[in-house]
Amino acid sequence: MTLDELESAINEWLSQGATDIFLSEDQRTRVRINGEVVPVNDSTMSRQDLIRLWEACEIDPASANEIDSRYQMKNGGYIRANLYRAMGNLSAAIRPIKAIIPPLDSLGLPTDLIRHWIHRRSGLILVTGTTGSGKSTTLASALEELNESRQSHIITLEDPIEYLFQNKKSFFSQRELNSDTAKFSTALRASLRQNPDVIMIGEIRDEETAQIAVRAAMTGHLVITTVHANNPIGSLKRLLNLNVDATLLSDCLLGVFSQRLVRLYCEKCGSQSVMSAAHTSKAQATLKGCDHCFNTGFQSRKPVMSHILIDTSNKRLLEGAISDLDFQDSMTDEAQTLHQQNRIPLSEVIKLESL
Numbered sequence: 001m002t003l004d005e006l007e008s009a010i011n012e013w014l015s016q017g018a019t020d021i022f023l024s025e026d027q028r029t030r031v032r033i034n035g036e037v038v039p040v041n042d043s044t045m046s047r048q049d050l051i052r053l054w055e056a057c058e059i060d061p062a063s064a065n066e067i068d069s070r071y072q073m074k075n076g077g078y079i080r081a082n083l084y085r086a087m088g089n090l091s092a093a094i095r096p097i098k099a100i101i102p103p104l105d106s107l108g109l110p111t112d113l114i115r116h117w118i119h120r121r122s123g124l125i126l127v128t129g130t131t132g133s134g135k136s137t138t139l140a141s142a143l144e145e146l147n148e149s150r151q152s153h154i155i156t157l158e159d160p161i162e163y164l165f166q167n168k169k170s171f172f173s174q175r176e177l178n179s180d181t182a183k184f185s186t187a188l189r190a191s192l193r194q195n196p197d198v199i200m201i202g203e204i205r206d207e208e209t210a211q212i213a214v215r216a217a218m219t220g221h222l223v224i225t226t227v228h229a230n231n232p233i234g235s236l237k238r239l240l241n242l243n244v245d246a247t248l249l250s251d252c253l254l255g256v257f258s259q260r261l262v263r264l265y266c267e268k269c270g271s272q273s274v275m276s277a278a279h280t281s282k283a284q285a286t287l288k289g290c291d292h293c294f295n296t297g298f299q300s301r302k303p304v305m306s307h308i309l310i311d312t313s314n315k316r317l318l319e320g321a322i323s324d325l326d327f328q329d330s331m332t333d334e335a336q337t338l339h340q341q342n343r344i345p346l347s348e349v350i351k352l353e354s355l
């Protein structure tokens with residue numbers, strides 16, 4: 001396989017909805033589609049195929065063991081390739097760096113709520129959700145809306161960069177952990193001297209970052225960040241555990257939302273899935289699928305969301321009985337509706353409830 005052939009195969013898989021591509025010598029190529037890793041065909045990659053890719057990324061296959069690399073394809077698109085060895089075999093985990101950011105309205109989320117938050121001039125917006133919950137896309141779409149509507153300086157601190165912003169009305173400083181800065185906390189502290197209006201922090205992981213983020217939100221910046229937790233209440237507890245002052249937090253917090261993705265049936269074979277036992281099975285069952293959906297039965301995913309809006313009564317509660325916060329657990333309701341509409345199996349609803 002030449003490099004051109006590999007690039008066109010990568011583009012083809014990405015256009016079919018693959019979010020990750022896994023290549024390894026003597027192995028079938030697999031892609032992650034709607035969260036599941038599936039083989040794309042029966043052919044295997046040769047060592048020479050992998051050597052070509054490593055060399056195109058300017059990495060010496062003879063000496064490197066694992067390394068992150070950014071690579072521009074001939075069509076102009078960028079991919080991130082983590083090149084590594086597995087039992088001596090050259091391998092690559094590939095993910096696109098996306099230049100096309102979906103409009104907020106296209107995501108199927110309650111956009112009024114998100115707009116109400118992101119058009120504020122200062123304050124803190126928290127987003128929770130696990131890896132692969134689609135929260136990076138939501139954040140990118142929200143920032144792109146600011147880019148199109150507001151003349152501002154937007155600093156992003158990311159690990160890794162997933163979307164490339166083009167400066168429109170706003171000016172972006174996109175900074176990546178490891179390649180542009182060693183630590184989120186150092187970059188965040190420095191960002192306050194870079195005169196931003198909006199700061200997006202990929203994730204708050206430590207006390208120092210949490211404290212500076214709150215201080216920035218208190219001093220005329222809009223701060224948007226993610227906190228690793230299962231639900232909005234959990235993310236607030238996590239911040240308090242990082243010794244963020246509850247009074248300061250309640251003063252600057254605009255809202256919290258959590259997001260998950262549910263898998264929608266494939267358009268081509270969905271009716272056959274609805275007829276099968278898997279549709280009403282509580283445990284995840286295998287669907288027959290078709291060529292159109294890599295035999296998974298699912299074609300795309302839709303975000304569902306729960307949130308806490310910080311109003312006067314929730315502000316008071318935030319400083320005391322945090323578990324009593326008025327928390328709109330709408331994601332399960334929405335998933336149940338999708339199941340009743342025969343668009344998702346019951347197991348997708350159960351998956352949300354079990355978190």
Ligand SMILES: [Zn+2]
Nearest residue numbers: 266269290293
């Ligand atoms: Zn299908």
